[in-house]
Amino acid sequence: MNRQQRIYLFDIQKRAYTEGTVEQINDQWIFFDEESEEAAMLEDYLQQEIEIFRKNRWRKGILFESGKIRIGNEAIMLRDHDLVRIRKHLIYSLERLLEGINDDAFFHFITTLNSLNFSIFDCIYCYNHLSFLSDEQRKDGVNFMVFDNQEQICNVQHHFCYFEKINDRFEFTLNTGKRLIIEKMIS
Structure with missing residues (x-):
């Protein structure tokens, strides 16, 4: 991409x-x-x-x-x-996060979010832990995002581990209780 x-x-x-x-x-x-x-x-x-x-x-x-x-x-x-x-402008921390993840993770995150009827422009909160690890060789942790499309709320946890392998896991939880997990691993 x-x-x-x-x-x-x-x-x-x-x-x-x-x-x-x-x-x-x-x-x-x-x-x-x-x-x-x-x-x-x-x-x-x-x-x-x-x-x-x-x-x-x-x-x-x-x-x-x-x-x-x-x-x-x-x-x-x-x-x-x-x-x-x-x-509209994206929340700065979300913009940096999207720039920091690889193309496959980016594509799967955006398309899954869209399939749940949310847009990246619905983001009302983003904590980008990845941005604090720019000097680290091994990067792992969790980023938190909250989206509001005026009908539902979606909380996303992005678990990542970038070391010998690249692993991105996104856990989507809607206020209705619906949950979705997608994972992308690159060797």
């Missing part, structure tokens, strides 16, 4: 974006979150990935100025009530 395949798995995640509309009020652009109905200054999202819905499709760009999106070499001006979506 290469970097592009990992990025593709990120891109197809549910709930990866905060969707809403924008309005210009008193010469300032305001973003209204569709789900929470909260308002935020659009300038808080400068230099971040944003998508605008134009001509019946989403167009991806970077918000480079309040009210302006750069899509390739083109600058698009926002209009009142434009539908936009802003890419």
